Amino acid sequence: MNEEQRSILLEAFSHFPLPQGAKLSYGTAGFRADASILQSTVFRVGILAALRSLKTQSVIGLMITASHNKVSDNGVKVADPSGGMLTQEWEPFADSLANAPDPHHLLQLIVEFVNKENIPLKGTWRGEVLLARDTRPSGESLLEAAKQGISSIVGASAIVMGVLTTPQLHWMVRAKNKGMKASELDYFEQLSSSFRCLVDLIPQGSANKYVSGKLLVDGANGVGGEKLEVLKKLLIDLDIETRNSGKEGILNEGVGADYVQKEKVVPCRFGPPDVGTRCASLDGDADRLVYFTVLSNSDGRINLLDGDKMLSLFALFINEQLSILNKSKDDNVDKDNKTRVGVVQTAYANGASTDFLKQLGIEVVFTPTGVKYLHEKAAEYDIGIYFEANGHGTVLFSENFLCWLEGKISELSSTSKGSEQQKAALRLLAVSQLINQAVGDALSGLLLVEAILQHMGWSIQKWSNLYHDLPSRQLKVKVVDRTAVVTANAETVVVRPLGIQEAINAETAKYDRGRCFIRPSGTEDVIRVYAEASTQEAAESLASSVGRLVDQFLGFGSH
Numbered sequence: 001m002n003e004e005q006r007s008i009l010l011e012a013f014s015h016f017p018l019p020q021g022a023k024l025s026y027g028t029a030g031f032r033a034d035a036s037i038l039q040s041t042v043f044r045v046g047i048l049a050a051l052r053s054l055k056t057q058s059v060i061g062l063m064i065t066a067s068h069n070k071v072s073d074n075g076v077k078v079a080d081p082s083g084g085m086l087t088q089e090w091e092p093f094a095d096s097l098a099n100a101p102d103p104h105h106l107l108q109l110i111v112e113f114v115n116k117e118n119i120p121l122k123g124t125w126r127g128e129v130l131l132a133r134d135t136r137p138s139g140e141s142l143l144e145a146a147k148q149g150i151s152s153i154v155g156a157s158a159i160v161m162g163v164l165t166t167p168q169l170h171w172m173v174r175a176k177n178k179g180m181k182a183s184e185l186d187y188f189e190q191l192s193s194s195f196r197c198l199v200d201l202i203p204q205g206s207a208n209k210y211v212s213g214k215l216l217v218d219g220a221n222g223v224g225g226e227k228l229e230v231l232k233k234l235l236i237d238l239d240i241e242t243r244n245s246g247k248e249g250i251l252n253e254g255v256g257a258d259y260v261q262k263e264k265v266v267p268c269r270f271g272p273p274d275v276g277t278r279c280a281s282l283d284g285d286a287d288r289l290v291y292f293t294v295l296s297n298s299d300g301r302i303n304l305l306d307g308d309k310m311l312s313l314f315a316l317f318i319n320e321q322l323s324i325l326n327k328s329k330d331d332n333v334d335k336d337n338k339t340r341v342g343v344v345q346t347a348y349a350n351g352a353s354t355d356f357l358k359q360l361g362i363e364v365v366f367t368p369t370g371v372k373y374l375h376e377k378a379a380e381y382d383i384g385i386y387f388e389a390n391g392h393g394t395v396l397f398s399e400n401f402l403c404w405l406e407g408k409i410s411e412l413s414s415t416s417k418g419s420e421q422q423k424a425a426l427r428l429l430a431v432s433q434l435i436n437q438a439v440g441d442a443l444s445g446l447l448l449v450e451a452i453l454q455h456m457g458w459s460i461q462k463w464s465n466l467y468h469d470l471p472s473r474q475l476k477v478k479v480v481d482r483t484a485v486v487t488a489n490a491e492t493v494v495v496r497p498l499g500i501q502e503a504i505n506a507e508t509a510k511y512d513r514g515r516c517f518i519r520p521s522g523t524e525d526v527i528r529v530y531a532e533a534s535t536q537e538a539a540e541s542l543a544s545s546v547g548r549l550v551d552q553f554l555g556f557g558s559h
C-alpha cells in the first residue's frame with residue numbers, strides 16, 4: 001500500500017473514533033446496534049465493501065438497515081457480487097475491522113488483509129459500491145459515513161441509491177454484475193411483467209371469487225409499504241390496500257411481519273372489520289413476508305400463514321408445473337428430465353409442514369438458522385426452495401435448469417404451441433423472473449403467492465388448510481454466557497453443556513408429538529427455546545419446563 005493511500009486512511013480514521021466499550025459482531029445478518037454508536041462501524045464496513053469490490057472486480061452492495069428491530073437501532077450489511085450475503089470467509093475480517101481500537105491497528109489490519117487477499121489497489125478496475133438505506137431517521141448520516149469509508153480507498157466509488165428495500169439492493173447488485181438492466185424501475189417492471197405473465201397463463205375458468213377480493217398489506221411503517229405503493233400502479237390484476245406505509249406510526253412498533261409472526265396478533269390498524277379478508281405483513285426492510293386472517297371475536301388473534309405455508313404453496317405449484325412439463329406425448333413421465341427439486345428449512349419449521357412436503361415426494365433438508373445457510377444449500381438444486389418460518393425465503397433456479405428450460409420452450413413453441421406443456425414451461429420461467437434470485441423479497445414473494453392463489457382459484461382459507469400447524473411455543477431465556485451452548489445436527493441437538501440434551505429428551509418424551517430444541521440466538525443475547533406438541537397447552541408446558549432446565553444449567557443461579 002502506498003503512502004498516499006495510507007495517509008488518506010489515517011486522515012479519515014480520525015473522523016470516526018470507536019465508541020467506548022462497543023463490541024460488535026457481524027452476526028447472522030450484519031452489524032446491528034443502537035444507531036448512536038454505529039458511525040465508525042458503518043464507515044469501516046464502507047472500506048470493507050470497497051476492498052471487496054476491488055478484489056472481486058464486481059459491483060458490491062452496502063445496505064443500512066436494522067430490519068425488524070426498533071427504530072432507534074440501525075445496522076449495516078454487505079451484498080456480494082452474486083447479490084447474496086457477504087461471503088462467510090470475510091466475516092472475521094469484518095469483525096476485527098469493526099473492533100480495531102485505534103487508527104494504528106486499523107491501518108495495520110487493512111494492510112495485512114490487502115496483502116493476504118492480494119487485493120489489487122491500483123488495478124484497472126474501479127471499485128463500485130451501491131449504497132442504500134431503509135427509512136430509519138439515522139440512515140441519512142450513516143449513509144454519509146459509509147460513503148466516506150468507500151471513498152477513502154483510492155479507486156473505489158459509491159453510487160447512492162437512496163431509500164430501498166434490502167432485496168431491491170441485492171437484486172440491483174446481481175443484475176448489474178450480470179450486465180442486465182438494474183434500475184429501480186427495471187426491478188418494478190420485471191416484477192410486474194412476470195406477474196402479468198403468470199396471470200395470463202391461468203387456465204380458463206379457474207379465476208375464483210374468493211381470491212379476487214382485496215388484499216390488505218401491513219407495511220410495518222417502513223420502506224416496503226412505500227415501495228408497494230409504487231409497484232401497485234403497475235399491477236392491473238390486483239387490488240391492494242396498503243396500511244402502515246410509513247406516515248401513520250412508528251417503524252415496527254406493533255406492526256410488521258416479525259411482530260405478527262411472533263405474537264400471533266393483528267398489527268395496529270387491523271381489526272374486526274377485516275375478519276375474513278386476506279392480509280399480509282412485511283417487515284421493516286421488506287425481506288420478510290407473512291400472511292394472516294383476523295379471527296372473529298378473538299381479541300385480535302389471527303390465523304397465521306408463515307414462511308412454511310408459503311414454502312408449501314410454492315413447492316406444490318412448482319411440482320405441479322414440472323409434472324405437466326415432464327410428461328411426454330404418450331403421457332409417460334419423461335425420466336431423462338428429472339429436475340432436482342429441494343426444499344430447505346430450519347429446525348423452526350413447523351413439523352406439520354415438513355410432513356406435508358415429504359408427502360409431496362419432495363426432498364427436505366435442514367440447515368442452521370440464518371438465511372446465508374439456507375440460501376447456500378438451496379443453490380445446490382435445479383430448483384431450491386427455502387424459507388425460514390419467520391417469512392424470509394425465495395426460490396432459486398440454477399443456470400443449468402434455466403438454460404434447459406429456455407431450450408424446451410423454444411422446442412415446444414415450434415412443435416406444440418399452446419399446449420399444456422408449453423404453458424407449464426412458460427409459468428416456470430415467469431416464476432424464475434418474478435421471485436428474487438438474490439435474497440428473500442417480500443414484494444416478489446407476495447406477487448408469487450397472489451399469482452398462485454389466482455391460478456389455483458383458492459381462497460386464503462383453502463391455502464391455509466393444506467396442513468394444520470402443530471401447536472408451538474417459543475421462549476427466550478437470559479443466561480450468563482450464551483456461547484456455552486454448542487449445538488450440532490442443524491441446531492437440533494445440544495452437545496454442550498454436558499447432560500442438558502438428555503434432560504431435554506426426558507422432558508420431550510412426556511409429550512405426544514413433542515419436539516423441542518434450544519440454541520443461542522445470533523442476534524440477541526439469549527438462548528431460544530422452541531417446543532412443539534399436539535396441543536397448545538402441551539407446547540407451552542414443554543417450552544417452560546425446558547426453559548427452566550436452561551436456567552438450571554446456564555442461568556445466573558447455576559454457578
Ligand SMILES: CC(=O)N[C@H]1[C@@H](OP(=O)(O)O)O[C@H](CO)[C@@H](O)[C@@H]1O
Pocket residue numbers: 028029067348369370371388390520521522523524528
Ligand atoms: C427464531 C428466529 O426467528 N430467528 C431469526 C433471528 O436469528 P437468531 O439467531 O435466532 O437471533 O434473526 C435472523 C436474522 O434476521 C433470522 O435469520 C432468524 O430466523
Ligand SMILES: [Mg+2]
Pocket residue numbers: 067068283284285286287288
Ligand atoms: Mg428484514
